Amino acid sequence: MADSLNERSQNILEAIVEDYISSAEPVGSRAISRKHNFNLSPASVRNVMADLEEMGLLCSPHTSAGRIPTGKGFQYYIDTLLEVRDLNSNEKQNLRNSYRFQNMRMEDIMQEVGRVLSSLSQYTGLVMAPKFISTVFRQIEFIRLSRGRLLMIYVSETGLVQNKVIEADPTLTVSDLEQISNYLNSELNGLSIHEVRAKLNQELKEDRIHYDKLKKQALNLSCAALQDEIEDQVYVSGASLMLGQPEFSTPEQMKRLVQAFESKKLLIELLDRGHSARGVQIFIGSDSNQIDLEGCSLITSNFSNQKGAIGTLGVVGPIRMNYSQVVPIVDFTAQLLSRVLDREIGQN
Amino acid sequence: MADSLNERSQNILEAIVEDYISSAEPVGSRAISRKHNFNLSPASVRNVMADLEEMGLLCSPHTSAGRIPTGKGFQYYIDTLLEVRDLNSNEKQNLRNSYRFQNMRMEDIMQEVGRVLSSLSQYTGLVMAPKFISTVFRQIEFIRLSRGRLLMIYVSETGLVQNKVIEADPTLTVSDLEQISNYLNSELNGLSIHEVRAKLNQELKEDRIHYDKLKKQALNLSCAALQDEIEDQVYVSGASLMLGQPEFSTPEQMKRLVQAFESKKLLIELLDRGHSARGVQIFIGSDSNQIDLEGCSLITSNFSNQKGAIGTLGVVGPIRMNYSQVVPIVDFTAQLLSRVLDREIGQN
């Protein structure tokens, strides 16, 4: 589409976007013509700006204000003008040192990652723990709560602990449960949840033939336990940092934002969008998106260990966010976390 | 102290507090003399108000505004004027029906309680899960993460699952771990964490005499696992509702509030204050308290099952909160949750 912009227009658009990113105020033609040495008068800049406005890349809040990039303008900037520099080794080391992962539970690691993401970017950090469906089976335990109700505890390869209450045959004894979990642990160890499900389904079919009561119960139990999805966990850090941003300075905006952050469902939905992609993804929350996070952008990346448990982390900031600074942070943090999951937590 | 207030002063103070609770605006003498039929002229009311102000129970934001109750004023109101009516059976039933507890994990129950507390009170609901220290041992499992690092999973009597990463002798095999957990599960089942610790300490002493290597390792492991505190969990619901309250309508107030709710540490500290008490407690966050929750009050009550696992729940609202409405809700919810923990989750 608007890739037909000539170089001057591109330069001016870039200048406007970057000025706007750092000032949060409409940018005028004079400022552009002076600060950046294009050797162009304000009037010429104005002409270009008028063109860019017509193309829908800029808009002005009112007649005598400067121009602001539209969502489309930001999109263009990100797609074709933004240069993401890699972190140098010094910065990488700093980032590595920011994290404290020793002897932490997965929950704590996720929280820590959110904390650091937020404090480095000065925006809000989001982390979604690896989805149950993407994990690899390590161990399962059943604990009797009350008649016919069991607590199932599932531990994934990476040490992610999830639990769930299930209904079960009330006649099962404690030693039955022990045998069942032993059986499942030896049969399912190392399989992905996909494989686990396939195996369960297959065995359920076969089982109709030779009757082994305990095995059958094991299969029933594990079906109840593993067939459904387990709710995703999201960690939000530094929500209050967003409230310091000028675009969310009115009480209404603040309220809307806090509500959005409170709704884990919305956040999960948002993070899910980048869940299949590789590398860093940028979502500009302008027009078509959720109304709740209007004015926000989301930078995400997935992390995973070698066995494939996939989670997503990212940073939410105003659309006017400093992409060139935040993108590398998100990128490298995801890589770092992936490595940590393999090294520190993965078996051996 | 100010218990020496005569009846008229008490009536007027009560009227002012209640007017202020419902309007969030300074109350004037005229309003009091008209709405409440004391048969007193505004001038007389003013005299009483002046007295109350001198006693530190009222204050005025500026010369020509009405009066606002001070923290001390609210304290007096709560201590001696507030009448908390019990819920009638209809309301109790409604409250019971608001909750959905079937087949929920402890985490979900806590969250659900927060959600309902918040939606009924229209303020912010807080729930602190039963403290590790107050729980009763049900089961423990060890899972090998990497060389010398174990994931310990602890399940309490009520089905509360907590986990922790501990360092351990790297030479321990999987079957060692199994034996150890079997041993611990049979030895410690049904003991409170206090008793568990006492037992462990005692056996550690004795063990120096007869050398049973595995038993010794079991003791070492369980010490590492159970001797320290495990971080408390807090659930916050409906933080955004507070942002709708007029006293927190400025951007600065909102930011402060959101920051306070983000700091779980602060909340834990707050909830801990009422942790030993029985029944409903009210904390007025005015003067001496945390600056972070200035302008807020906290109504809490503890819940516990018969075995004694104690958690705390409550509602944070503006000081100007509707105590007579919220106190019974908090009270009854705590009772309800206590019963649920016994019935639904407790063993059989």
Next chain:
DNA sequence: ATTAGCACTCACCTCTGATGAGTGCTAATA
């Protein structure tokens, strides 16, 4: 094609005066 010049727009700030709710004090009243 570029730019100087100019009229025009409009948010923002400050100053002003009016309004009204509420107070404290004093003197009259029951």
Next chain:
DNA sequence: TATTAGCACTCATCAGAGGTGAGTGCTAAT
């Protein structure tokens, strides 16, 4: 002696007026 009517005073709030300045669009000159 307790209550109250009356009155002067205070002060937040609001609306209107006028000035300022940043920025624009258009046109004509370069």
